[in-house]
Amino acid sequence: MANPTTLARLHHEIGACTLCVEAGYLTAAAPVLSGYADNRMMLVGQAPGAVEAVRRLPFQGRSGNVLMAWMERAGFASEEQVRRRVYMTSITKCFPGKGTGGGDRRPSRAEVDLCRPHLDRQLALIKPQLLILVGGLAHERFLPGRPLDTLVGRVFDLSGREVSTRARARPLLVPLPHPSGASRWLNAPENRALLDRALRRLRAIVRGLLDGQLAGA
Numbered sequence: 001m002a003n004p005t006t007l008a009r010l011h012h013e014i015g016a017c018t019l020c021v022e023a024g025y026l027t028a029a030a031p032v033l034s035g036y037a038d039n040r041m042m043l044v045g046q047a048p049g050a051v052e053a054v055r056r057l058p059f060q061g062r063s064g065n066v067l068m069a070w071m072e073r074a075g076f077a078s079e080e081q082v083r084r085r086v087y088m089t090s091i092t093k094c095f096p097g098k099g100t101g102g103g104d105r106r107p108s109r110a111e112v113d114l115c116r117p118h119l120d121r122q123l124a125l126i127k128p129q130l131l132i133l134v135g136g137l138a139h140e141r142f143l144p145g146r147p148l149d150t151l152v153g154r155v156f157d158l159s160g161r162e163v164s165t166r167a168r169a170r171p172l173l174v175p176l177p178h179p180s181g182a183s184r185w186l187n188a189p190e191n192r193a194l195l196d197r198a199l200r201r202l203r204a205i206v207r208g209l210l211d212g213q214l215a216g217a
């Protein structure tokens with residue numbers, strides 16, 4: 001378990017970060033993350049949206065509702081349990097603003113690089129046993145250069161090797177598509193079948209971690 005004081009200090013430091021404002025990428029910084037020192041599962045998204053930036057909580061609004069429904073299919077009893085048991089963060093931690101197409105702007109490589117040390121420190125402190133990777137930027141960070149349909153439905157170790165849900169490697173990586181609905185990827189029946197498979201595999205891992213967490217808490 002992470003040291004709660006050290007984690008609180010890290011959250012305070014991330015919460016005060018204005019690097020992207022100073023570099024001219026953002027007009028305002030409002031870092032978003034949530035989690036507890038005893039979390040053994042971590043979810044890494046792309047970047048918070050406008051609603052998340054106001055509420056300062058990850059995965060709110062429509063995307064959050066879709067994601068929470070997926071998490072319940074993956075074995076969590078409720079949204080409350082997800083938010084208590086899963087450390088939730090993202091590749092960049094501030095709302096990047098709207099893009100030209102109407103959706104949220106994809107953070108640039110430079111912004112990702114500026115924010116990377118925050119995620120590195122979160123990973124080093126939490127030492128998650130399970131990493132749920134939501135959306136393209138999270139996939140690129142941990143499993144670069146692979147099409148979505150070769151990721152969703154599979155489980156990987158940190159080296160990028162495909163493994164079974166019973167592998168001893170930690171953390172296990174489970175990629176999911178982004179729940180925003182901006183992508184049409186989930187419109188294809190074969191891709192929805194991949195999501196079903198991903199959630200079944202996630203369920204097998206989550207069940208063991210929730211049991212262990214409850215027993216060991």
Ligand code: SF4
Binds near residue numbers: 021029
């Ligand atoms: S996105 Fe990351 S690096 Fe940029 S201001 Fe927010 S917390 Fe800091």
